[in-house]
Amino acid sequence: MDGRIFLMVMVAAVAPIGWRGAEAWRQKTDEAAVRAVVEKYFEGMMTGSPETLAEAFDPEAFLIGRGRGAPVRISFEEWAPGMDEPFEDPERYVNRIAWVDVTGDAAMARTVLEWPEVRYVDYLSLLKIDGKWRIVNKIWNQETPAAILARIDVVPIDAVALERYAGTYRVGERVLEVWVEGDRLGLAQAGGSPSFLYHVGEETFAPAFDPDGRLEFKEAEDRVTGFELRYGDREVVTERVE
Incomplete structure (x- = not known):
């Protein structure tokens, strides 16, 4: 070749x-x-x-x-x-x-x-x-991680019962949205990333970001008017606007 x-x-x-x-x-x-x-x-x-x-x-x-x-x-x-x-x-x-x-x-x-x-x-x-x-x-x-859920004694509640809490809430200039997501509530500042709330009895929920904290909805004349959120050394008091 x-x-x-x-x-x-x-x-x-x-x-x-x-x-x-x-x-x-x-x-x-x-x-x-x-x-x-x-x-x-x-x-x-x-x-x-x-x-x-x-x-x-x-x-x-x-x-x-x-x-x-x-x-x-x-x-x-x-x-x-x-x-x-x-x-x-x-x-x-x-x-x-x-x-x-x-x-x-x-x-x-x-x-x-x-x-x-x-x-x-x-x-x-x-x-x-x-x-x-x-x-x-x-x-x-x-x-929500399984380890966090294990720390919350969740009381079952259905989506229909949760609807009464859904709405828009305000604290100062901040606007917070609450909505129903399955058997839990979603919570987020308007336009922000959501967290979740788990029912622990009556009008009280435990937030996923601090399972030892408590969020309690307030009502007047059978209507939810706002909520108080306590976690760590913080307290947030809101009024419902919608």
Whole structure:
């Protein structure tokens, strides 16, 4: 066989192997870079650093989660400034990456945040922008951990009976929404992330964010007029407006 022909055959045979190797290396490198960005997200939350969060998120990113009726949709620019205080006892907060999937310049990461009062599952959409991976969208779900529910002596109540508590409440300039979600109540500041209330008897509920706290609805003339929420050393007294 002519030497030149032999060389061309060998190059043709080896080229696909080299290309596949380069692609595998690029995939592995991108996955590591995506994981590093997600870890920056964790670090920024735990240390209370909007600057660190800005290293993980695109400035035009949005965070979307469940609310009352319509989803809660918050821009990164609105959310990040509120994350400016470090978490106390950070060892109690477990943040982990469940999986990462990368295709070209797009990626998805699923994270699980096991926190003392709440369990979050995030789905993070990432894009490689100007050579750098950034989170461009976050969708989250939250639930009450089983360990918290075990501390609450729940008294069964059906959704129909819960309807009387649903409405809009006000404390100062803050507006709070209460709604029925199955056999529990949802509670959130207008436009904010919800927590849940579990019935413990009569007009009294235990909030998931502090199972030792108590929220008691007040009524007059068979109508709920407001509630008092006590947890830790705090007391919140509201009036119903709707």
